[in-house]
Amino acid sequence: MRKLVLGAAMLLFAQFGFGQAIADQAVIPISVTLNSILRLTIISGGNIQFVVNTIDDYTNGIANSDRYTTTFSVASSRDFDVLLNAETANLLGTDDVANVLPVDNIGFVCPVAGTGGTFNATSVTPLDVAQFTLITARPAGGSTDNEFTVQWELATTALIGVNTTGATLLEQSLNPDNYVVNTFIVVDPN
Numbered sequence: 001m002r003k004l005v006l007g008a009a010m011l012l013f014a015q016f017g018f019g020q021a022i023a024d025q026a027v028i029p030i031s032v033t034l035n036s037i038l039r040l041t042i043i044s045g046g047n048i049q050f051v052v053n054t055i056d057d058y059t060n061g062i063a064n065s066d067r068y069t070t071t072f073s074v075a076s077s078r079d080f081d082v083l084l085n086a087e088t089a090n091l092l093g094t095d096d097v098a099n100v101l102p103v104d105n106i107g108f109v110c111p112v113a114g115t116g117g118t119f120n121a122t123s124v125t126p127l128d129v130a131q132f133t134l135i136t137a138r139p140a141g142g143s144t145d146n147e148f149t150v151q152w153e154l155a156t157t158a159l160i161g162v163n164t165t166g167a168t169l170l171e172q173s174l175n176p177d178n179y180v181v182n183t184f185i186v187v188d189p190n
Contacts, residue, residue, distance in 0.1 A: 037077040040187045041143060045070035050106075050154040058170035061155035064109070068152040072185060073143035079190040082135040082148070084108070084121075086181050089129045093177030101179040103127050105169065107159035109151045110134050124153065126163040127183065137190060150185075 048070065050062050062068070074080060086103045093099030104126035112119045117138030125132065138146060153159060155169045165172065 034077070036189070037075055038080070038187055038189055039075040039143070040185065041073050041075075042185075043071040043073060043147070045150075045152075048152050050152075052154070052169060055170070059168050060157065061159065061169065062153060063156055064151040064153045068154075070150040070152065070185075072148055072150075074138070074146040074148075074187050075143040076138075076140050076146070076187065076189065078140050080138050080140070081133055081188045081190065082138065083131045083186040083188060084127075084134045084150070084183065085131040085186075086127050086129050086183050088181055091179035091181040093175065093179055095177045096175070099175045099177040099179070101174055102163075102165050102172075103129065103181055104163035104165055105155045105159070105172075106181075107153050107156065107163070109153075110148060111151070113148050114145060115139075121150075124156070124158045124162065126159060131186070134185075 045068075048068055050068065052058060052062065074082065086106075089103055090100035091103055091106075093101075106127040107124045108121060108127060109124055110119055110121040112122060118136040119134070120136060121132070121134055134150070135148065160166060160168060
């Protein structure tokens, strides 16, 4: 019996010798996905139409007004540039595609809006087929922080002084037609 009690006691004490506190761990992976946000929205002025119907329009051009203004906004998660260019070097006649109007008869101004970035068209600039950097290094932000206007004008005295045509619409003796060109606004992340 003694052997039995001694054996049971040894088993009991042996259990305490092997019973150790157990540490456990778990791994929790955490990841962050940053999706690029780059959204350009034309708010108003998505279709600009100059109607030249007086000799005064032919000689002095058509200055900017609300009717000839494009308002757009950019929502971006990164700093960005805004570029502007015409699709072709000439506006083409819709009645007769042989009729052309040089695209630099159209000019634009982009006034400074908000803070940050460099605005490169604060005075009248002729439209061109080559991309023009309208705004450089604008800080990332929402569309309310990044709302801009492009103020368009047609063959004004100020524009004639800086474009390659150097002549009024009247002096260019253009054929009557409805001239059209697509113009692109491009947002390019830095």
